[in-house]
Amino acid sequence: MYDIIAYEEASCIEEAIKLLVANPNATLISGGSDVLIKLHEGRMHDAHLISIHGIKELSGVSMLEDGTIVIGSGTSFSKISKHPIVQQFIPVLGEAVDMVGGPQIRNIGTIGGNICNGVTSADSASTLFAFNARLEIQGPDGVRTVLIKEFYKGPGKVDLQHEEILTAIFITPDNYRGYGGHYIKYAMRNAMDIATLGCVALCKVKGIHQIEDFRLALGVAAPVPMRCTETERLIKGEFFTEELIEKVGKTALKEVNPRTSWRASKDFRLQLVEELSKRAFRQAFKNAGGEQ
Amino acid sequence: MQLKKITFKINSKEITIEVDVRESLLDVLRNKLHMTGVKKGCSVGECGACTVLIDNVAFDTCIYLAVWADGKEIRTIEGEAKEGKLSKVQQSFLDEAAVQCGFCTPGFVMSTTEMLESGKVFSKEQIKKELSGHMCRCTGYHNIMLAAEKALQPANKHGSECHGKCHK
Numbered sequence: 001m002y003d004i005i006a007y008e009e010a011s012c013i014e015e016a017i018k019l020l021v022a023n024p025n026a027t028l029i030s031g032g033s034d035v036l037i038k039l040h041e042g043r044m045h046d047a048h049l050i051s052i053h054g055i056k057e058l059s060g061v062s063m064l065e066d067g068t069i070v071i072g073s074g075t076s077f078s079k080i081s082k083h084p085i086v087q088q089f090i091p092v093l094g095e096a097v098d099m100v101g102g103p104q105i106r107n108i109g110t111i112g113g114n115i116c117n118g119v120t121s122a123d124s125a126s127t128l129f130a131f132n133a134r135l136e137i138q139g140p141d142g143v144r145t146v147l148i149k150e151f152y153k154g155p156g157k158v159d160l161q162h163e164e165i166l167t168a169i170f171i172t173p174d175n176y177r178g179y180g181g182h183y184i185k186y187a188m189r190n191a192m193d194i195a196t197l198g199c200v201a202l203c204k205v206k207g208i209h210q211i212e213d214f215r216l217a218l219g220v221a222a223p224v225p226m227r228c229t230e231t232e233r234l235i236k237g238e239f240f241t242e243e244l245i246e247k248v249g250k251t252a253l254k255e256v257n258p259r260t261s262w263r264a265s266k267d268f269r270l271q272l273v274e275e276l277s278k279r280a281f282r283q284a285f286k287n288a289g290g291e292q
Numbered sequence: 293m294q295l296k297k298i299t300f301k302i303n304s305k306e307i308t309i310e311v312d313v314r315e316s317l318l319d320v321l322r323n324k325l326h327m328t329g330v331k332k333g334c335s336v337g338e339c340g341a342c343t344v345l346i347d348n349v350a351f352d353t354c355i356y357l358a359v360w361a362d363g364k365e366i367r368t369i370e371g372e373a374k375e376g377k378l379s380k381v382q383q384s385f386l387d388e389a390a391v392q393c394g395f396c397t398p399g400f401v402m403s404t405t406e407m408l409e410s411g412k413v414f415s416k417e418q419i420k421k422e423l424s425g426h427m428c429r430c431t432g433y434h435n436i437m438l439a440a441e442k443a444l445q446p447a448n449k450h451g452s453e454c455h456g457k458c459h460k
């Protein structure tokens with residue numbers, strides 16, 4: 001049995017917030033693939049759980065009239081990767097979340113949980129950084145939105161108060177229309193592993209040879225997911241060449257700050273940053289319609 | 293102790309049962325409903341031995357709170373054979389000798405069943421990916437792959453005469 005001392009189930013977002021306000025020590029549980037494992041491993045005790053597992057309004061993908069894509073925070077990874085809107089407009093996000101854990105984990109794990117854990121290895125996070133995703137957060141005082149890059153405050157720390165709930169993720173059309181993308185997860189094995197490094201590139205092409213816009217985001221290259229803004233600035237407007245690919249790898253190296261962990265050394269991660277940035281750029285350029 | 297009454301369908305039979313909020317669905321299935329075909333392996337969603345179909349989707353029941361099963365439809369290995377006749381997936385596992393100790397088999401069968409019922413065509417690589425949430429300590433996976441491929445191949449292509457030879 002799990003070390004749970006109290007369990008409450010919210011039927012809607014407002015109720016969940018009320019329960020959070022009333023219980024300062026409570027923990028939200030959505031899919032449970034992180035919370036229940038923490039409990040099992042004894043990293044969490046006497047849990048007071050507030051379940052948002054069954055809240056329908058938190059689950060699903062839709063598109064607003066202006067083309068903004070809305071992903072409910074409680075949407076499972078497999079629902080995201082199988083969703084026609086994701087497949088048509090932001091396929092790279094579907095590819096990224098399709099690399100989380102294994103199939104059963106993707107059926108239960110949610111994108112909101114992935115982000116709110118605040119870990120740099122979250123497969124969805126780097127891609128959402130590249131898309132300049134905006135997060136909708138609901139609390140007792142109403143709704144606020146925050147850019148994903150401002151949401152991450154440090155390892156395991158996010159801009160979320162105890163009484164607040166991440167409800168939705170927004171990706172506006174100017175951030176995905178015309179972009180081709182590619183995500184690479186490097187891990188020791190294909191399934192059931194956490195990224196040693198995650199790398200996503202988005203590319204918009206002018207004509208077929210020139211880079212109109214370029215975005216490069218990395219996970220596990222710093223304490224929190226990050227964008228390589230200097231590299232992006234240098235690549236924008238340039239013509240695609242082999243030298244430019246080399247430049248992406250070399251400049252990205254100067255922006256990152258990976259650490260040595262039991263999963264991989266800093267040196268190895270630096271090597272991955274250089275190589276994966278180049279590969280992701282090359283494929284994203286191709287996916288955006290570019291030709292060498 | 294906090295109890296909650298839940299109602300769900302298990303292998304087409306509706307039941308109402310009182311569960312402890314601290315219980316995983318795995319423990320309720322095994323200890324209260326005596327469905328020991330649902331195996332308890334790692335308890336952290338890594339080995340897939342406890343996989344069942346919930347509303348026809350594969351889930352690890354070890355990291356699924358029992359209270360969440362309220363209103364759901366659950367299928368376990370116990371309900372797959374109908375009137376003594378094995379399901380197509382079970383028969384494939386038997387034909388291909390995809391079993392050694394058998395501990396992982398119910399989970400593999402349930403995930404393969406989900407794939408079969410999706411109506412999609414799967415490549416060998418896709419089958420591998422779809423079964424990657426399961427671990428087996430003894431078969432070496434080769435026969436499991438053969439069994440899954442056999443169960444998932446379109447019926448009109450080889451029919452029942454194949455005996456697994458066609459995909460070697």
